[in-house]
Amino acid sequence: MNFLAITWDWNPEIFNIGGFSVRWYSLMFVISFLLGVHLMKKIYTQDGISHEKMDPLFMYTFISMLVGMRLGEVFFYSWPDYQDNLWKIILPFEKREGSEMLFGLVKGWKFTGISGFASHGAAVAIPIALYFYAKKHLQKSWLFILDRMGIMVALAGFFIRMGNFFNSEIYGKETGTSFGVIFKRAGEKYPCHPTQLYEAFSYLALFFILWRLYWKTDKKQKEGYLFGVFMIALWSLRFLIEFVKQPQVEERGQWALNTGQWLSIPLILIGVWLMLRKSKSEN
Template sequence: MIEQIFFGQFQSPGPVMFQIGGFALRWYGFLIASAVIIGLNLCQWLGQKRGINPDLFNDLVIWLVVAAIPSARLYYVAFEWPRYAQHWLNIFAIWQGGIAIHGALIGGTITILVFSRYHQLSFWNLLDVLSPAVILGQAIGRWGNFFNSEAFGAPTNLPWKLYIPFANRPPNLTSYAYFHPTFLYESVWNLGIFAILIALFFYGLRNPEKIKTGTIACVYLIGYSLGRVWIEGLRLDSLMLGPLRIAQVVSITLVLLGTAGIVWLYLLQKNLPDWSERKLVKN
């Protein structure tokens, strides 16, 4: 595959990693599983430095997988319902692609809030630890789109153009063979944001008075979402809400929320509200 990318035509080798009899391991599933494992280990390492018991992340990752992946799929299906209305069993065929990161973020955020409240952890401290792992996982997971020959952009003749098989091209663009590799743009962008978040994290360990709790989470929202706004504008398969690209609408909203968080922390000099600090009432 490496030779194919750098010495030949830039194109996917196919969605299947290998197959033995009726069993097929798909790149998409392999990459998601790899992102989870790498993210778990990173969270345990960073969490320990922020005073969080690393063993708690073993439980949290189960919570997140159970909540985030289904919510990412349901979010996608909700905006693509005509594709699934007549073949609703395909809703469960997640290995074929078709999950939305914003759906995962919604499900994951709710899960983290419940988890942090249950374990009496600071919600924002936990988010600061998770954010670098999340953006790294997004950078890894985007390559699933490459192997599935999906989520590409408009036709292009740039040197890094991506060849898309005829069967995967939009019906109105079948005469074009090469498209923007938007998965690559987002993966590289996310790696850049990951580097920024890690730098902020360790700078904050040395200078806790300068990097307040919640800053890293807010920078994640701003950084990732700014990239998504312009990359989404290139894509041909955007989830739509009328004339609007829903990912752009959500991303702009997240930029505003992240900016509001930074203003709250540094201009107003206040801590972000942390609902997890309220004690649970047990019967």
């Protein structure tokens, strides 16, 4: 009996005109970007930083996020699929007999699109990019910008996971009860854990906590503290929610901890170190 379950059969496309479609996932991504810019301007005003420095900030963040998430998927989860065809990492074409590419200009190839992203890759790439941004554009410490961008990333995580929910993807295992969500478009017949929602609202709560810490306390004066809170909370939440997620790599389904959990552990430890370390002002 699944009378208490929610049957989710939402169309991931908002509209489709002549083959051109706009999807809910894309809308969530755009909203997170625009809202992030708006809120970051408030923070830059508070810190006395020119808004002109916003443009390079989001270019560094956006590009590093896409590159990091893509490489994270390739190397952490799908390396066997790419090790003999490295061009597939960045080229969205696949050779197939009798198919065509780009309106038939080239025979024997099919446009497939680039798919597959992993947030752990972004967790590595974005801080690296922000190091160079802080050095070139802010003349401030690396941890200064990480403290503030962690707030925006938590908010972006909420919208991205909501996009995953609209796409009926990255959901959890069957609940084994009458509670849960039946992802009909994904072919599910029984209630599953809506892990996208678990993560989304956890990240939203983290955003509000970090936002309050920035505006209502003096914690932002201790460089690295806010980013440490972000790292501990976000990756601990991810670690726990992974227990009810579907395994992303079937061959690793029997592991005591899955790939996402193993990758989360060092990030949590970095957060602990950032919160406990003494800043220069305390020495």
